[in-house]
Amino acid sequence: MAHQEKATSGVEWRITLGDGSSKSLVPDAGPVSRIWIGLKGLIAGLVLKVWKFLKRAWDIGVDDPRKVIHCLKVGMALTVVSLFYFMRPLYKSVGGNAMWAIMTVVVVFENTVGATICKSLNRVFGTTLAGFLAFGVHWVASQSGQEFEPLITGASVFLLASTATFSRFIPSVKARFDYGAMIFILTFSLVTVSGYRVDKLFDMAHQRISTIIIGTSLCILVTMFICPIWAGEELHILISCNMDKLANSLDGCVDEHFNYNGELKDRDKQPDKKLLGYKCVLSSKATEESMAKFARWEPAHGRFNFKHPWQQYLKIGASMRSCACCVEALKRCIDSENQASEFTKKHLSNICLKVSSNSSSVMKEVAKTIKTMKRSPSIDFLVEEMRSTVQDLQNELNFLPKLLSPPEVLHPESKGTEETTSTTHLLEVIPVVTFASLMIEISSRIQAIVETVEELAELAEFKGEVQEKDKQNQPNTNRIVASQLNDDQQTMKALERV
Amino acid sequence: MAHQEKATSGVEWRITLGDGSSKSLVPDAGPVSRIWIGLKGLIAGLVLKVWKFLKRAWDIGVDDPRKVIHCLKVGMALTVVSLFYFMRPLYKSVGGNAMWAIMTVVVVFENTVGATICKSLNRVFGTTLAGFLAFGVHWVASQSGQEFEPLITGASVFLLASTATFSRFIPSVKARFDYGAMIFILTFSLVTVSGYRVDKLFDMAHQRISTIIIGTSLCILVTMFICPIWAGEELHILISCNMDKLANSLDGCVDEHFNYNGELKDRDKQPDKKLLGYKCVLSSKATEESMAKFARWEPAHGRFNFKHPWQQYLKIGASMRSCACCVEALKRCIDSENQASEFTKKHLSNICLKVSSNSSSVMKEVAKTIKTMKRSPSIDFLVEEMRSTVQDLQNELNFLPKLLSPPEVLHPESKGTEETTSTTHLLEVIPVVTFASLMIEISSRIQAIVETVEELAELAEFKGEVQEKDKQNQPNTNRIVASQLNDDQQTMKALERV
Numbered sequence: 001m002a003h004q005e006k007a008t009s010g011v012e013w014r015i016t017l018g019d020g021s022s023k024s025l026v027p028d029a030g031p032v033s034r035i036w037i038g039l040k041g042l043i044a045g046l047v048l049k050v051w052k053f054l055k056r057a058w059d060i061g062v063d064d065p066r067k068v069i070h071c072l073k074v075g076m077a078l079t080v081v082s083l084f085y086f087m088r089p090l091y092k093s094v095g096g097n098a099m100w101a102i103m104t105v106v107v108v109f110e111n112t113v114g115a116t117i118c119k120s121l122n123r124v125f126g127t128t129l130a131g132f133l134a135f136g137v138h139w140v141a142s143q144s145g146q147e148f149e150p151l152i153t154g155a156s157v158f159l160l161a162s163t164a165t166f167s168r169f170i171p172s173v174k175a176r177f178d179y180g181a182m183i184f185i186l187t188f189s190l191v192t193v194s195g196y197r198v199d200k201l202f203d204m205a206h207q208r209i210s211t212i213i214i215g216t217s218l219c220i221l222v223t224m225f226i227c228p229i230w231a232g233e234e235l236h237i238l239i240s241c242n243m244d245k246l247a248n249s250l251d252g253c254v255d256e257h258f259n260y261n262g263e264l265k266d267r268d269k270q271p272d273k274k275l276l277g278y279k280c281v282l283s284s285k286a287t288e289e290s291m292a293k294f295a296r297w298e299p300a301h302g303r304f305n306f307k308h309p310w311q312q313y314l315k316i317g318a319s320m321r322s323c324a325c326c327v328e329a330l331k332r333c334i335d336s337e338n339q340a341s342e343f344t345k346k347h348l349s350n351i352c353l354k355v356s357s358n359s360s361s362v363m364k365e366v367a368k369t370i371k372t373m374k375r376s377p378s379i380d381f382l383v384e385e386m387r388s389t390v391q392d393l394q395n396e397l398n399f400l401p402k403l404l405s406p407p408e409v410l411h412p413e414s415k416g417t418e419e420t421t422s423t424t425h426l427l428e429v430i431p432v433v434t435f436a437s438l439m440i441e442i443s444s445r446i447q448a449i450v451e452t453v454e455e456l457a458e459l460a461e462f463k464g465e466v467q468e469k470d471k472q473n474q475p476n477t478n479r480i481v482a483s484q485l486n487d488d489q490q491t492m493k494a495l496e497r498v
Numbered sequence: 499m500a501h502q503e504k505a506t507s508g509v510e511w512r513i514t515l516g517d518g519s520s521k522s523l524v525p526d527a528g529p530v531s532r533i534w535i536g537l538k539g540l541i542a543g544l545v546l547k548v549w550k551f552l553k554r555a556w557d558i559g560v561d562d563p564r565k566v567i568h569c570l571k572v573g574m575a576l577t578v579v580s581l582f583y584f585m586r587p588l589y590k591s592v593g594g595n596a597m598w599a600i601m602t603v604v605v606v607f608e609n610t611v612g613a614t615i616c617k618s619l620n621r622v623f624g625t626t627l628a629g630f631l632a633f634g635v636h637w638v639a640s641q642s643g644q645e646f647e648p649l650i651t652g653a654s655v656f657l658l659a660s661t662a663t664f665s666r667f668i669p670s671v672k673a674r675f676d677y678g679a680m681i682f683i684l685t686f687s688l689v690t691v692s693g694y695r696v697d698k699l700f701d702m703a704h705q706r707i708s709t710i711i712i713g714t715s716l717c718i719l720v721t722m723f724i725c726p727i728w729a730g731e732e733l734h735i736l737i738s739c740n741m742d743k744l745a746n747s748l749d750g751c752v753d754e755h756f757n758y759n760g761e762l763k764d765r766d767k768q769p770d771k772k773l774l775g776y777k778c779v780l781s782s783k784a785t786e787e788s789m790a791k792f793a794r795w796e797p798a799h800g801r802f803n804f805k806h807p808w809q810q811y812l813k814i815g816a817s818m819r820s821c822a823c824c825v826e827a828l829k830r831c832i833d834s835e836n837q838a839s840e841f842t843k844k845h846l847s848n849i850c851l852k853v854s855s856n857s858s859s860v861m862k863e864v865a866k867t868i869k870t871m872k873r874s875p876s877i878d879f880l881v882e883e884m885r886s887t888v889q890d891l892q893n894e895l896n897f898l899p900k901l902l903s904p905p906e907v908l909h910p911e912s913k914g915t916e917e918t919t920s921t922t923h924l925l926e927v928i929p930v931v932t933f934a935s936l937m938i939e940i941s942s943r944i945q946a947i948v949e950t951v952e953e954l955a956e957l958a959e960f961k962g963e964v965q966e967k968d969k970q971n972q973p974n975t976n977r978i979v980a981s982q983l984n985d986d987q988q989t990m991k992a993l994e995r996v
Contacts, residue, residue, distance in 0.1 A: 057668055067667050075660035078687055079652050085691045086648045099688055106659075106684040150584045154577050161604075162573035169565050170555055186604040189576055190597055193583045286784055329827055332939075434932055441830075 067111075069227045074109050077222045081105050081215060097207040104215030109223065113301075114231035114294030116223040120216035121297070122180030127212055130184045131205050133160070134191035138201065153192050161185045175293060232295035232304050235288060239313050239320075240370040242284060243449075245277030246320060247363035250327055250442065252277075254356035257334045257435065258349040275331065281324040288317045303373055309459035316370075316452045323445040330438045333431065344432045351393045352439060358386040359443050366453050375457050375464040383450055390443050397436055565609075567725050572607050575720045579603050579713060595705040602713030607721065611799075612729035612792030614721040618714035619795070620678030625710055628682045629703050631658070632689035636699065639690075651690050659683050673791060730793035730802050733786060733811050734868065740782060740818060741865035741947075743775030745858035748825055748940065750775075752854035755832045755933065756847040773829065779822040786815045801871055807957035814868075814950045821943040828936045831929065842930045849891045850937060856884040857941050864951050873955050873962040881948055888941050895934055 061068045084098040108119045141152040164185045167173045173181065191205060223229075252275040295310040362382045369376045456462075559566045582596035606617045639650040662683045665671045671679065689703060721727075750773040793808040860880045867874045954960075 053668075053670075057664065060667055061664070068664065071660040071663040074663045074683075075656040078659045078683070079656045082652060082655055082687070082691045086652075099692060102687050102691065103684060106680065106687065154580060154584075157580055158573040158577045161576045162569040165569040165572045166555065166559070166566065169558055170551075172551075182604065185572075185576070186601060189580070189600050189604060193580045193600065194597060325823065325826065328823065434935065437932065 066227065066229055070111055070229070073222055073226055074105075076226075077105050077109060077218055078102065080222075081218060084211075084214075097204070097211050100208050100211040101215040101218075104212050105219055108216055109219050112229050112231040112234065112291075112294055113220075113223050114291075114296070114298040116219055118176075118294055118297040119179050120220055122177060123183050124209075124213060124216055126177075126180035126183030127187045127209055130187035131191055131209060134188050135201075135205070137192050157189050157192055160188055164188075228301070230295075230298055230301050230304075231291045232298050232308060232310060233302060235291035235295055235310065235313050236304070236370065238284065238288065238291065239316055240367045242277075242281045242317075242320060243363055243367035243370065246281050246324055246327065247360035247367070248274050249277035250330075250356055250363070251360045253327060253330050253334060254353060254439075258345065258353060278324040278327040278331070281320050282328070285317065285321065288314060305460075309456060312452065312456040312459055316449065316456060319445065319449045319452050323442060323449060326438055326442045326445060330435065330442070333435050333438065348393075348396060348432055348436060351389065351396050352436060355386070355389045355393050355439050355443060358382070358389050359439075359446050362386050362446055362450065366450055369453060369457065369462070373460070373462050375462050377464070379450065383447065386443055386446070390440055393436055393440065397433065564725070564727055568609055568727070571720055571724055572603075574724075575603050575607060575716055576600065578720075579716060582709075582712075595702070595709050598706050598709040599713035599716075602710050603717055606714055607717050610727050610729040610732065610789075610792055611718075611721050612789075612794070612796040614717050616674075616792055616795040617677050618718055620675060621681050622707075622711060622714055624675075624678035624681030625685045625707055628685035629689055629707060632686050633699075633703070635690050655687050655690055658686055662686075726799070728793075728796055728799050728802075729789045730796050730806060730808060731800060733789035733793055733808065734802075736782065736786065736789065737811050737814055737818075738865045738868040740775075740779045740815075741861055741868065744779050744818060744822055744825065745861035745865070746772050747775035748828075748854055748861070749858045751825060751828050751832060752851060752937075756843065756851060776822040776825040776829075779818050780826070783815065783819065786812060803958075807954060810950065810954040810957055814947065814954065817943065817947045817950050821940060821947060824936055824940045824943060828933065828940070831933050831936065846891075846894060846930055846934060849887065849894050850934060853884070853887045853891050853937050853941060856880070856887050857937075857944050860884050860944055860948065864948055867951060867955065867960070871958070871960050873960050875962070877948065881945065884941055884944070888938055891934055891938065895931065 081101045084101055104123060108116060108123055110116045110119060137153065137156045141149045141156075144152060164181045168178055168181045191201070194201075194204075256275065292310045292314050295308070298304075298306075300306045362379070365376050365379050365382055369379065579599050582599055602621060606614060606621055608614045608617060635651065635654045639647045639654075642650060662679045666676055666679045689699070692699075692702075754773065790808045790812050793806070796802075796804075798804045860877070863874050863877050863880055867877065
């Protein structure tokens with residue numbers, strides 16, 4: 001329709017131009033047509049803006065269809081609750097207070113099950129508590145005579161509203177009962193103050209609480225049984241996906257550094273997106289925290305028990321962020337300088353690529369552990385392999401100066417005087433050494449991630465894939481672990497020396 | 499009181515022990531006393547918990563008295579709005595709809611002026627728009643006969659609620675009209691659905707909108723004229739304080755690195771707190787964003803115009819975080835290894851301390867620029883000085899290999915064979931070189947901060963302290979700036995080679 005309009009008016013405009021047959025005559029076409037042109041431009045701009053907006057909205061819907069489903073769920077819950085008005089017997093029982101059910105559904109319905117339950121319980125308990133308190137205050141006020149009644153009511157509203165508002169600043173209250181405190185103030189003020197006018201106070205409070213309970217139960221039922229989105233599951237998936245992303249961006253960084261000359265330029269776009277995975281990890285703190293907050297309110301669902309250790313996921317997230325910070329430093333290292341000598345680069349490239357592939361395979365294995373919720377039988381082996389390659393890298397670094405001190409032997413092409421050669425060499429080594437020491441740092445942070453995930457596996461009682469075999473080999477394993485620990489301590493000491 | 503009780507019951511218990519004269523007889527003291535002891539423990543625990551909670555709340559209040567003032571403001575606004583119920587003439591004009599004014603105050607009153615205005619406007623416009631739409635739908639429904647009325651009403655609620663919920667997922671809507679969309683759904687459902695029952699629909703809608711306007715105006719008045727907390731000013735102060743903190747923690751880090759041996763151990767606690775200032779910078783992203791979001795809604799206040807470039811503060815914040823990331827790497831550098839040889843450390847300590855003191859004085863000057871909102875006359879000079887010391891550091895690094903290549907001359911005490919000496923030297927140099935290259939990176943990021951602040955100064959039209967003089971010297975200054983730029987480019991190229 002809009003397209004057709006554009007086309008016809010475009011033709012009109014060209015006719016006007018043909019009539020005038022010179023550019024200076026165009027403004028003489030009359031104020032009406034000028035206004036028309038201006039208006040047309042305005043409308044076209046508006047249509048374009050609306051079109052772009054709708055396009056973006058459509059993309060959001062296509063990207064995550066669950067958002068669309070959530071919207072349909074809200075619409076459905078509201079329509080169901082409207083039945084209170086349409087059905088005569090139901091309306092008679094609660095009357096005008098049915099609006100509280102509608103209001104509850106609008107305010108309480110959230111994207112995830114946990115958030116909906118959290119808000120629902122806060123609303124019900126906040127309302128009930130405030131209702132009882134308001135009754136008490138109203139009784140005291142009504143006993144104290146006509147004159148004092150407004151005074152006592154006003155003072156109690158002032159005091160309790162201030163106190164409840166202040167409680168919202170206390171972190172432990174804010175984390176769980178922020179919404180409840182607001183509802184408490186709301187209900188207390190409404191009931192206390194309207195108690196002064198409305199005679200059937202008890203009936204009103206009773207109907208209001210029952211409609212709120214109806215609204216919240218409806219919300220909880222709809223959110224739990226129609227395509228539920230569990231905050232806990234989202235957190236679980238987020239953490240394991242972020243771990244995969246981190247592993248990929250580590251791999252990508254190291255690949256880019258050592259294969260920079262030509263090979264990667266063909267697929268310029270593809271690795272770029274992969275490389276920036278660590279940024280997702282760095283920026284997901286707020287999401288993780290709110291998910292963990294809401295996951296606590298959820299009942300057992302899928303593979304998760306009621307008391308699933310959601311707080312441990314925050315610890316895993318924190319250790320992943322500390323690792324992602326190092327990957328960012330690594331990325332900066334690549335971006336800022338590519339002047340490391342090809343000789344030293346080649347010399348270290350094999351071992352560095354090995355460290356990075358081992359590190360990322362440890363991370364991928366850990367991500368798999370989280371995804372499947374099964375202890376991995378090979379994680380100890382992989383970590384040990386990573387440690388030994390880190391030790392190899394360490395040895396290579398120790399060996400580097402020896403390679404450099406007699407430069408003439410290994411570098412037949414001498415670059416001038418002896419002095420400048422030696423100068424160039426140290427300066428050329430520095431970027432590679434920085435890169436390698438960051439790799440070592442990253443692998444030690446990956447070990448920290450593995451530890452936090454192992455804590456999670458213990459707390460959440462992940463099943464082992466080879467539990468039976470493990471029990472038989474217990475003493476042996478212990479001995480091996482002890483010797484590994486010794487090795488590790490030595491390795492760590494060696495690392496600290498670099 | 500609780501203390502006294504404990505003491506007396508403690509005595510009772512000892513008497514019982516004396517009577518029994520053996521430990522096995524204690525449980526025979528009777529179930530009543532056992533219950534009493536248990537109950538006492540429970541009460542004591544509860545009292546202790548409540549006491550701790552109150553203590554924490556008190557600390558929060560003492561730390562930031564403005565929070566307490568905010569609570570008192572909420573209490574006051576609520577008490578004032580309750581007057582609608584208490585005053586007979588006022589109550590007669592709006593009736594039971596006075597509750598919407600109370601509800602508005604509870605829901606809309608926020609900590610900062612910007613947030614309150616944002617929510618107020620959202621509430622008023624959301625309600626008005628939804629009200630008009632609901633009227634239209636109600637009229638259509640009432641024209642279409644008894645049978646179709648509930649059908650049309652239900653379908654419109656479903657459609658508009660789903661659409662409005664979906665619009666809350668679109669970032670541009672979410673940033674400004676999230677609350678408005680919710681209020682739209684609420685009002686539309688309430689008015690459309692109750693239109694089916696309530697006859698005097700127009701009166702109800704009119705009263706409701708007017709009470710909401712009364713509530714929001716009261717909130718805006720109280721929040722603006724009684725100890726106002728402006729989101730914009732908070733953002734302004736936050737940014738300049740964070741800049742000072744960053745400067746201090748940079749200074750502290752470098753001091754700790756070079757004066758580690760003994761000198762700093764006496765004042766162990768004091769520098770630690772100072773050192774961790776960069777963590778504040780790293781974690782303040784969410785606060786900055788919400789402050790900037792609300793600051794847009796605020797009218798001109800204090801030194802800020804209505805169209806103050808609040809978005810630019812977010813850019814400054816981002817560049818500060820990128821610098822803080824480097825400071826974290828520097829801190830890690832210090833924590834992980836102190837094995838750099840004293841010789842190289844001493845050799846570079848003076849120049850490193852100079853770079854850090856110049857860098858932090860640039861940052862402090864920039865913080866002062868923001869604080870006073872006046873262009874600093876000395877900032878160009880300070881930046882130039884920082885650049886030249888960075889160049890010096892660069893030269894020292896270039897000179898380092900020459901110092902090391904004949905180790906016997908400078909180090910009279912030879913550590914064994916020649917081979918091991920040279921090995922030790924390269925390894926000892928690495929941490930110091932890493933430290934120095936981080937310092938260089940930090941100074942280049944500080945230049946980025948200076949640039950974003952200069953953009954802010956232009957956008958917000960900061961006054962220059964020596965504006966008149968500047969104008970006279972314009973051509974000269976330009977030439978100097980151009981030559982500086984040339985120098986910088988050369989310096990940067992030199993830096994990249996490290």
